[in-house]
Amino acid sequence: MARGELRIYLGAAPGVGKTYAMLEEAHRRAERGTDVVIGFVETHGRTHTAEMIGDLEQLPRRTMTYRGVEFTEMDLDAVLARRPEVVVVDELAHTNVPGSRNDKRWQDIQELLDAGITVLSTVNVQHLESLNDVVAQITGTTQRETVPDAVVRAAEQVELVDMTPEALRRRMAHGNIYRPDKIDAALGNYFRVGNLTALRELALLWLADKVDEQLDAYRAQQGISATWETRERVVVALTGGPEGETLIRRAARVAARSKGADLLAVHIARSDGLAGADPAQLARQRVLVENLGGTYHQVLGTDIPTALLDFAQGVNATQLVLGASRRGRFAQLFSRGVGVTTTALSGPIDVHLVTHAEAGRGRRGPAVPAALSRRRRLYGFALTVVGVPALTALLKALPDLTLTNDILIFLAAVVGVALVGGLWPALLAALGGSLLLNWFFTPPFYTLTIAEADNLLALGVFVGVAVAVSWVVDVAARRTREAARASADAQTLATVAGSVLRGQRPLPALLERLRETFALRAVSVLEQTGEATGRPDRDREVQAWRVVASVGESPAGTPSTGETAVPVDDRLTVVLCGRRLEAADRRIVEAFAAQAAVALRQERLAEEAATARPLAEADRMRTALLAAVSHDLRTPLASAKAAVSSLRSPDVEFDPEDRDELLVTADESLDRLGRLVANLLDMSRLQAGALGITVASIGLEDVVPRALDELGPPAADVSTDIPTDLPAVTADPGLLERVLVNLVANALRHSPPGQPPTITASAHSDRVELRVIDTGPGIPEDQWDHVFLPFQRLGDRDTSTGVGLGLALSRGLAEAMGGSINPETTPGGGLTMVLRLPAATGATEGAPE
Numbered sequence: 117m118a119r120g121e122l123r124i125y126l127g128a129a130p131g132v133g134k135t136y137a138m139l140e141e142a143h144r145r146a147e148r149g150t151d152v153v154i155g156f157v158e159t160h161g162r163t164h165t166a167e168m169i170g171d172l173e174q175l176p177r178r179t180m181t182y183r184g185v186e187f188t189e190m191d192l193d194a195v196l197a198r199r200p201e202v203v204v205v206d207e208l209a210h211t212n213v214p215g216s217r218n219d220k221r222w223q224d225i226q227e228l229l230d231a232g233i234t235v236l237s238t239v240n241v242q243h244l245e246s247l248n249d250v251v252a253q254i255t256g257t258t259q260r261e262t263v264p265d266a267v268v269r270a271a272e273q274v275e276l277v278d279m280t281p282e283a284l285r286r287r288m289a290h291g292n293i294y295r296p297d298k299i300d301a302a303l304g305n306y307f308r309v310g311n312l313t314a315l316r317e318l319a320l321l322w323l324a325d326k327v328d329e330q331l332d333a334y335r336a337q338q339g340i341s342a343t344w345e346t347r348e349r350v351v352v353a354l355t356g357g358p359e360g361e362t363l364i365r366r367a368a369r370v371a372a373r374s375k376g377a378d379l380l381a382v383h384i385a386r387s388d389g390l391a392g393a394d395p396a397q398l399a400r401q402r403v404l405v406e407n408l409g410g411t412y413h414q415v416l417g418t419d420i421p422t423a424l425l426d427f428a429q430g431v432n433a434t435q436l437v438l439g440a441s442r443r444g445r446f447a448q449l450f451s452r453g454v455g456v457t458t459t460a461l462s463g464p465i466d467v468h469l470v471t472h473a474e475a476g477r478g479r480r481g482p483a484v485p486a487a488l489s490r491r492r493r494l495y496g497f498a499l500t501v502v503g504v505p506a507l508t509a510l511l512k513a514l515p516d517l518t519l520t521n522d523i524l525i526f527l528a529a530v531v532g533v534a535l536v537g538g539l540w541p542a543l544l545a546a547l548g549g550s551l552l553l554n555w556f557f558t559p560p561f562y563t564l565t566i567a568e569a570d571n572l573l574a575l576g577v578f579v580g581v582a583v584a585v586s587w588v589v590d591v592a593a594r595r596t597r598e599a600a601r602a603s604a605d606a607q608t609l610a611t612v613a614g615s616v617l618r619g620q621r622p623l624p625a626l627l628e629r630l631r632e633t634f635a636l637r638a639v640s641v642l643e644q645t646g647e648a649t650g651r652p653d654r655d656r657e658v659q660a661w662r663v664v665a666s667v668g669e670s671p672a673g674t675p676s677t678g679e680t681a682v683p684v685d686d687r688l689t690v691v692l693c694g695r696r697l698e699a700a701d702r703r704i705v706e707a708f709a710a711q712a713a714v715a716l717r718q719e720r721l722a723e724e725a726a727t728a729r730p731l732a733e734a735d736r737m738r739t740a741l742l743a744a745v746s747h748d749l750r751t752p753l754a755s756a757k758a759a760v761s762s763l764r765s766p767d768v769e770f771d772p773e774d775r776d777e778l779l780v781t782a783d784e785s786l787d788r789l790g791r792l793v794a795n796l797l798d799m800s801r802l803q804a805g806a807l808g809i810t811v812a813s814i815g816l817e818d819v820v821p822r823a824l825d826e827l828g829p830p831a832a833d834v835s836t837d838i839p840t841d842l843p844a845v846t847a848d849p850g851l852l853e854r855v856l857v858n859l860v861a862n863a864l865r866h867s868p869p870g871q872p873p874t875i876t877a878s879a880h881s882d883r884v885e886l887r888v889i890d891t892g893p894g895i896p897e898d899q900w901d902h903v904f905l906p907f908q909r910l911g912d913r914d915t916s917t918g919v920g921l922g923l924a925l926s927r928g929l930a931e932a933m934g935g936s937i938n939p940e941t942t943p944g945g946g947l948t949m950v951l952r953l954p955a956a957t958g959a960t961e962g963a964p965e
Contacts, residue, residue: 120229122271124208125238128319129312131293132279134238135159135206139168141236142204146172151201155228156190156221158206162292172204180213183893183945184868187213192224195233202234209243209263222267239263241319254314255306260899276323281312348377351428352405352437353454356383359439360401366470367437368408379410380431384423396706400685403714421457428465435466496537500545503529508552522557523578530582534589542586550579622715627667630692630708634701637694638668641712642675644687661689664716668693682706684713756785794854809851809932813844813956816877816886823856830864833872842877844956845884847933852953858926859888859937859949866892866947883952891946900939923949 123141125134135157146152154174159165175198178191189212195203205228210221218224225235242251245262252258268274279287285307287293294302352367354360364381371377383398402412417423428436441453459467507529511522526549534542554564627639642661661674671693672678678691682705690709697705759782762768763775770778817838824831845852863873867890874889895903904927927937935953942948 118232120232120234121273122225122229123234123236123273123275124268124271125236125275125277126268126319126323127238127240127277128279128315129242129284129307130160130240131284131287132277134240134277135165136168137275137277138204138206138236138238139165139170139172142172142202143168143170145202153195153198153200153203155195155203155205156207157204160293161295164292180215182213182215185893189213189216190221190224192217192227195228196231199231200233202236203228204236206238208237208239208268209259209261211261220263222263226267239268241315241322244268244322247318247322250318251315255311257306274323276319278316278319281309281316284312285309348374348435349380349431349433350374350377350435350437351380351382351431351433353424353439353458354381354383354398354401355439356395356398356401357439358397360397361404363437363439363470364401364404364408364410366468368410370435370437370468371410379405379408380413380433381405381410382413382415382424382427384417384420384427385414395704396710399707399710399714403710420454421461424454424458425461425465428462433465435468436462437468437470440469440471493537493541496533496541497544499533499536500541500548503533504545504548504552508556512556519553519557522553526553527578527581527585531585531589534586538593539586539590542589543583546579546582546586549582553578623665623712623719624667626708626712626715627665630690630705630712631668634692634697634705635694636668636692638666638671639693640666640671640673640678640691641716642673642689642691644689664688665712680705682709684709688713688716752785752789756782756789759785809848811846811848811933813846814849814852815844816842816884819849819853820856820875820886823853823860826853826857827860827864831860834860834864835872835874837874837876839877843879843884845953846956847935847953848929851929851933855926855929855937855951856886856888858923859951862923863888863890863892863947863949866890868892879955882955882957884955886951886953888949888951889942889946890948891942891944894941894945894947895939897941903939904937 125138127134139157142152142154152172154169154172156177157165157169157174159169175191175194177188178194180187180189190205205221205225208222208225212219212221212224218227225237228235241247242255242259243262244265246265248259248262285303288299288303288307291299348371350367350371352363354363367381368379371379381401405412413427415423415427417426424436427433436458438455438458441455455467455469459469504526507525511517511525517525530542530545530549533545551564555562623641627641630636631639641664643664645660645662663671663673672691675681675689675691678693679696680692680702682690682692682702684690688709690705690712692705759778763770763778763782817840820836820838824834824836860873860875867873871891875886876889877884877886879885904924923937930937930951930953933953935951938950938952940948940950
């Protein structure tokens with residue numbers, strides 16, 4: 117059975133017309149004779165959307181009851197039994213009612229697709245999992261219903277339903293999206309022009325990435341390797357040399373001139389791993405690329421131009437930035453170089469050859485170390501000087517040997533010298549051996565004249581083979597040393613990466629690993645402060661450097677007080693103490709230093725984020741407080757003001773009953789206003805640590821009735837079950853009453869009619885637990901912590917019941933008294949608030965905390 121196709125209509129915000137466009141497509145398909153049915157469409161009360169359904173067949177929905185409330189969901193079994201060609205299923209990210217076959221609607225859609233049914237669906241950009249946190253930062257609203265990006269990307273078609281922010285706001289103002297009572301709030305919050313513009317850009321960028329994926333998949337399926345200039349992509353090739361930063365900045369300017377162009381940096385590493393670039397340079401260049409908004413890549417290849425062009429074609433690059441060759445003019449006579457070769461093979465990719473300060477100066481990399489140690493080379497020369505004459509004397513004493521045998525024995529001696537001393541001793545042995553063979557063993561003897569052509573050929577072959585063998589032995593020894601060095605460096609860097617990933621603080625872990633690796637006494641990172649003191653040179657230097665991180669004993673305070681100083685950038689220097697490093701070790705130390713600079717920057721960013729977090733929280737609290745004061749405090753004040761104004765009005769004559777009712781209204785409004793103000797003041801004192809608390813031994817059987825009395829008639833039906841032998845608790849009587857009032861008021865607000873809350877209490881070891889139990893709709897477990905945040909009313913629809921401080925204040929007061937408040941799920945549905953307080957162990961009356 118062929119799998120069905122998924123077509124998704126993507127929108128930047130509610131109301132752009134996703135459902136309308138989806139229904140238009142359903143009608144078009146139905147008019148063409150396709151069997152189309154509606155599995156689920158949510159009109160949200162929008163007249164035009166409801167009219168668009170028209171005569172399309174709608175399958176009955178499935179009714180489900182959850183916590184006493186009826187909900188309707190798509191009947192998945194009915195759709196599968198009906199087996200239409202196309203089914204319309206709105207709201208891809210919707211969460212199904214608990215008890216459904218699948219938790220999410222997109223999972224229902226997957227079953228329909230597996231059954232061979234084509235599905236039309238909708239989703240907003242804020243419901244995409246990868247963008248959920250970004251949308252929350254932009255709008256201040258967290259979307260709890262999300263859909264994995266992979267589900268949407270797997271769709272055969274994703275169509276953007278676009279609308280300008282101004283047009284969407286006009287549609288909102290005309291009442292085509294929300295009810296009239298919600299329009300002003302929506303326009304002033306979620307539907308602000310800035311929010312809508314940002315959401316629209318997010319949708320466009322996400323869809324552009326989806327189109328890129330489809331294009332790459334098509335080119336791969338069709339075997340197309342030629343570049344299609346659908347989008348500018350600038351690739352800059354890095355060798356690890358000092359010219360890299362110049363090339364990166366030039367490529368960034370090229371990308372900036374092509375608005376929306378991608379910047380990619382690539383380093384082609386030798387596949388044998390022996391002739392690598394400077395890791396410190398590459399680390400710094402990678403940071404620069406990422407700071408400029410680009411991405412860094414590293415690929416392996418033996419043929420640099422071919423590997424570079426393969427990468428460029430693979431990412432569909434349109435421009436390639438290369439540096440001019442660093443080789444000298446003499447070297448360029450024998451090889452065209454990477455730049456010229458790449459340009460000749462680039463095809464439709466534009467190549468920019470950028471000159472720089474290092475161009476044409478030759479490769480001034482680190483000096484290549486000798487293949488063998490000095491001692492072995494000395495042994496080789498000694499063996500040549502002593503062994504070759506001794507071998508000549510030995511062969512002279514054996515007159516029965518032919519010239520061929522003599523040459524073979526001398527060749528074996530040359531190979532032996534090459535194995536011991538390397539290239540130069542072997543070349544000396546070959547030269548000396550050829551002269552001795554000519555003088556003593558080639559007719560005419562005791563002259564350098566060679567009479568026979570065969571003898572000349574034999575000596576020539578001897579010299580050639582001797583030189584070749586010497587060269588091979590020397591190269592093999594050099595490669596062995598380079599491989600060992602590369603392996604050691606790779607192992608060191610891998611260990612560094614592992615220690616950084618495992619450690620909580622990357623910078624100390626890096627420095628400690630550097631110290632251990634090279635057996636140093638201390639390692640320090642110094643930052644130049646740029647302070648000029650006018651003191652003598654050394655004192656001024658001490659003042660100009662600051663130790664930002666160090667490990668080990670007696671770390672250096674200035675670059676001059678350490679054995680080795682490795683500059684990282686204009687301000688940072690890593691100083692090593694304990695011993696001087698070899699020149700070959702400096703490259704790996706520079707890689708450590710570059711990573712240390714990155715780690716330092718991350719630590720400072722984390723510190724800045726930690727510093728900014730309380731400020732952001734304070735700003736959020738201030739904004740929420742202003743919003744609360746502007747509405748929730750004004751509501752009871754307005755009620756009291758209206759009642760008093762009516763009573764004072766000379767134009768109306770009230771009878772005693774109406775007068776009493778107005779007085780009660782004013783009294784209740786002022787009481788509520790007083791409670792709100794008290795909560796605000798107590799919360800501010802809690803956050804400032806200035807709330808005075810006096811603990812005492814008090815029985816719950818005394819404080820619970822007083823709390824219920826304060827709540828008045830609404831709490832008359834609350835049932836209580838407090839054992840008579842329950843121990844007293846240690847708490848502030850007044851604050852404990854406030855906590856209970858807030859907990860019971862919250863339970864009353866969410867309890868269904870005819871099912872009042874219940875209060876129970878029990879003792880557990882040195883704690884006493886009081887439970888406020890309601891059977892309302894409850895709260896999902898993953899949102900329990902949210903109900904204790906100030907200035908929010910999770911799930912409340914009535915915004916006139918308070919500023920959302922009750923539970924936050926209650927938890928704060930309970931913790932200040934040494935207790936705690938935690939939510940639990942009520943068996944059978946609902947929410948239970950558990951207040952735990954320390955049991956009284958003795959008389960503590962009047963004891964200040």
